Amino acid sequence: MTTTPVPPIAKKVPTERNHHGETFIDHYEWLRQKESAEVLEHLRAENAYTEAVTAAQAPLREAIFSEIKHRTVETDLSVPARRGAWWYFSRTSEGQQYPVYCRVPVSDPSSWEPPQVEPGKPLPGEVTYFDTNAEAETHPFYSLGGLSTDREGSVLAYSEDTSGDEHYTLRFRDLTTGENLPEVIDNVHGGPILEPTGRRAYYMVADSAWRPYRLYQHTVGTSPDQDRLLLEITDEQLWTGMWLSADRLELVIYSGNSEYNETRLLDVTDPEAEPVLLIGADRRLLHAVEPLELDGERLLLITHNQHGPNNALSLTSASALTNQPAEAPLSLGRTLLLHEDTVKLDESVTVTASEILVSARINTVESVYRLSLDTVREVRDGGQGVPTSSLPGLPFEEELFTCAVTSAEYDAPVFRVVYTSWMTPPRIYDVPHDDGASPAAPILRRETPVNDVDLQDYCAVRVWAPAPDGAQIPVTVMHHRSVRPDGTNPLVVYGYGSYEVSMDPQFGIARLSLLDRGIVFAVAHVRGGGELGRAWYEAGKKLQKVNTFTDFIAATDHLVSLGWGDPERVAAMGGSAGGLLMGAVANMAPEKYRAIVAQVPFVDNLTSILDPDLPLSALEWEEWGNPIEDPEVYRYMKSYSPYENVRETEYPAIAAVTSLHDTRVLYVEPAKWVQRLREHQRGESPIVLKTEMDGGHGGASGRYEEWKDRAWDYAFLAWWLGAHVKRS
Template sequence: MTTPSPPLAKKIPTQRTRHGDTFCDPYEWMRDKDDPQVLEHLAAENAYTEAVAAEQEPLRSAIYAEIKRRTVETDLSVPARRGSWWYFLRTIEGEQHPVFCRVPASAEASSLSAWTPPEVTAGETLPGEETYFNTNAEASAHPFYSLGGMAVSEDGTLLAYVEDTSGDEHFTLRLRNLQTGQALPESVENVHYGVHLSPDGKRAYYLTADAAWRPHRLWQHTVGTPATQDRLLLEITDVTQWLGAGLSADRRQLVIESGNSEWNATRLLDLTDPAAEPQLLVPAERRVLNSVAPCEVDGEAMLLITHNQQGPNNAVSLTTAEALLGQAGSDQLDLGPTVIQHDDAVKLDDSVIVTAAQVLVEARISANPSVRMLSWDTVRQVRDGAAGVKAASLPGPVFEDTMHTISVEQASYDAPLFRVRYSSWLVPDRIYDIPHQDPVPILRRETPVNDYHREDYRAVREWATAPDGTEVPVTVLHHKDLRRDGTHPAVIYGYGSYEISNDPGFAVPRLSLLDRGIVYAIAHVRGGGELGRLWYQNGKKLHKKNTFTDFLAVTDHLVDSGWADATRLAAMGGSAGGLLMGAVANLAPEKYRAIVAQVPFVDSLTTILDPEMPLSAGEWEEWGNPIEDPEVYRYMKSYSPYENVRPARYPAIAAVTSLHDTRVMYVEPAKWVPVLREHQLGQAPIVLKTELDGGHGGASGRYEKWKDRAWDYAWVASFISA
């Protein structure tokens, strides 16, 4: 079969001048996705991609079949108690989306036995079981369907949810009477992620975003009234700040944060008062990164504040709303006595979790997410003058795997236990309930996986040395039969932005690579949060290039240490990880045989220079502000993948994107691909694959996502396995 020639995109030169530098962009015309010529070009690219990847179809189909075979398609979640109901999910073989179910709880919620979830069996309905939301039915009328948030009233009679039917992450808020199953007549268009209900279920609270997809307004909707009567509670006009909100532990207050990755303002809203206004506790002018958790200590309303005032890895202090409000004119913000001290070796999560029994603290210790338990007695002692404690000294549940992830799944305020989710590189997700009084984990469920034997695989943590001497963590996954003899193909995955960590977690699709003798490595590069806040700060703004050189150092380490054959390497990354892919392709194209760049942020400078576009003004705290700062402009231009393509023997590159992505727009890879082809000195193909009905996460539905992953894995495997 003869592969056709790639589409030839027309050129319309567009000049951009900033800080005395002029860049001529021949493909900026592709930004208008309503232009028939743009859609025609994307369709032609898809046809070319299909032709190039046609010979990969057998491998693609095999990987998809393996994912499908290993996945227990008819699956269940562990019921979670809320009020007088147990809520859980069913996934059904052949269906793309989960089904939301519930069953009445028969006992009072005070005893430990009352929190033992009912046994749910596939294909069998529990007594009194209700399906209160069938996502498959809702999705049936749309090519794309995604939920962006869901809330059920305290009494279980009202459902609020937000849905996206196009993939552009512009949601519609809808309400449903769970007693009758009938939809309420009102709806609210163009809302952002998330929805919360007042304790009495009479009001819904939601966010809307501006044209740059920045959530900036908080609204109150009164159930039973049209959206035109909704009340605007707060508007953040500073384009560098994003707005977010979450419920307090007792679900009676809304904790509202507005800010960026370096500082934020915090407000509280009384949800029991329909006329309440947000109360500003920590102003943005304080330049403190903070999160407030309302609590009660001996009957007194207090606040546990997680903050970076004492250091980048956070501390936790105890104060009151009144104490904060009384400091409006003070030079130094006093957050009260320190309950948990700052620790250079331990990163505290953004907020503590309050329960009546104790405070749960999520902390990153030895690069692993963990849960620690802080007693109210310790909080009282600190209130009364005692010294604070270190998070690492607090007790916590113990698990056998040294590399694992544990996070709080549910912690109802008055419950006698809390629930965690546990996973490791080789252990599928487990759900444990942990009693407050006797914190021995009770296994409720391990996600079943067909045709999987843990003993057949290995997970190893190693360290690569970056050019500046920094030791970079590397996770190496491989089949047990693989020997460290330098002959194996390898896929290297990386991200490295926004303090997002690649934490230990099980993934069925990866097994298809490991079974084929492919080493799968995760490069925990700077810009992520694996080793604390400084690990993130040393991979952002004017340190961003550390992310790229760390990845190259990991690549070299895998070869030098015998894990991989230097001629059989592939790289993968998405979104900001797609920027990483574009950067390493320019820096060292000779190191890789294939690259998959998923929804890649490869025209980063153009995007950040336009505050009206998504990932722009609100991102200046991540990348710097190239509009105002010439140094930032020059630095970003020196690594922006689109502007640094050069004549080279590029590897086989697949840029995968979505037409309706509002975070990293399709136009970035659409422009990048033809420039790569123009400078390609080798014979490896360079393709653009555009999902026409998907968003930032690709197509909706689990089967479609499996197909996407099979496509990506078949692309890299086909070039490195031969």
């Protein structure tokens, strides 16, 4: 005799929240006490309940995991990339969770032909300089924040997170001996940057809200107590990051949010240099700066929204910016690339000694375009700027793809891009720089292999779904070629729709397991993302955020009307801000979905944004509005907050998946949400919470654990859609 599992019931402890004359009683806020033994026991009880409820899905999970594992070439490698006197690459081996980082000396300085690496066969002179598996061996979780080497390849700076909370430890390694240096710097944010000589490293430290706000300079070989504070950003709405200029002479320091930022430059060749402010946050300009050396003159390329929301590119100099009166309108010099309503110019460009590489999005597709230095000279000397759409792009034939620069050494004769599509595994190309003659064709260096699959068995098409207000929503539909839009198919709809993040074409081995079971997998490119330019993003944020949710529901309805999904066999999936989307549509249209997977879901968003002391909350005001100061924003957010709008209804099967140490979306949000959902569930479908007790925002670490997580999510959906069996 079997017994029906009983879900854990959290106790109720009323907590009042008072804002703008409204009181909200939260009975589950006590679950925020992460160190409480009672809270941890509750989370473990939730995991046990989830395991019991989904026990019948275990064979399906194992099947999907095995398919992912089998199709992935486990013993694999990357294409060597040249930096200084070394070729750097990585290897992965069957049975190992993490990559091993290797290098070989450059034998012919005049050649940029990468050495031919074979799986399992070391090259002459090959050295392993960082074995992630060995570093991770004694930790339940392991994630690298970054690896940085000097020009000669003699010093390595790296940061590691061993808990999942994104608090990194910075270490240094002498690559001539393989031994770590004695200095250790705790609580670093992200990865370090070594300047070319390897004498100095730069790193960020976060405040209590986990906002990177202090920039330090460390002299390698000295005590961290002597580190020099270069910059402290006190504005709680600014997030600070940094990168080296293309010629590695200056550190570009960015402090900003989704609506404006400020930029500084630091001369890394001078150990006593101070950051120089180029454009302050008071200018309310969204921009990015890249230094450019042209004909012996130090100039700046500035991508900015001064001329329109989709950005333009201008040419100026540091002195021209710093010498402007603060009260005068900001002049950004001469315009190189004009603003276009139908082309979104990405914030950053890639500078080389031969040409400028521009990333731009045209009709949802992001690719690389080439801006010649001769055109830059013409504009510098008084000529007119040109539209980005007039620039030559790279010759790829698929309709829907993604192409991005992965490396472009400043003086190299080639640059490297990665190309992928929904059904094309990532390809690495080296592209010769344009020498003024006919452009040389990209050189294919590698296509990621996939075992035992004919990718011609699958296809991806684009459809457009009408939104309630008439907007046309792009939707990508992926399916096995044997599937027809006949109204009988199980359908999974995926969405995100925040922060101007685009769901660009990207190949996924795991997704094939759903397609093989006859499931149609659709990506709804809803407003709040960046697929159709800045206006598409702005129409899905702040006081227009509900467009994100209604777009997703409209996309679902349209797919069903076209026959891509059986209305009784539709599921939804999204993570983080896409988890907010899942929570919202669960409340707004629960009858349309059979199952929902919400990964690290941002479902108690109003509570979080109302507390500026929580990680990242103040930074979020530019995305959602400030409900602390603005009663209209408060009421609007309250109208769609998933946690606060749970209602008496028949909810679908819902799985909330989270991680205990996530610093971006705290575990407490789905933990509270699940309790309220169960209270108001009037149907028979289960609502479960699965917490990774050793993971962070991305879940558990290691590729096998990642595959297991993906198999769990996909099996949950396939089970509830009745799509257990692969099609013949």
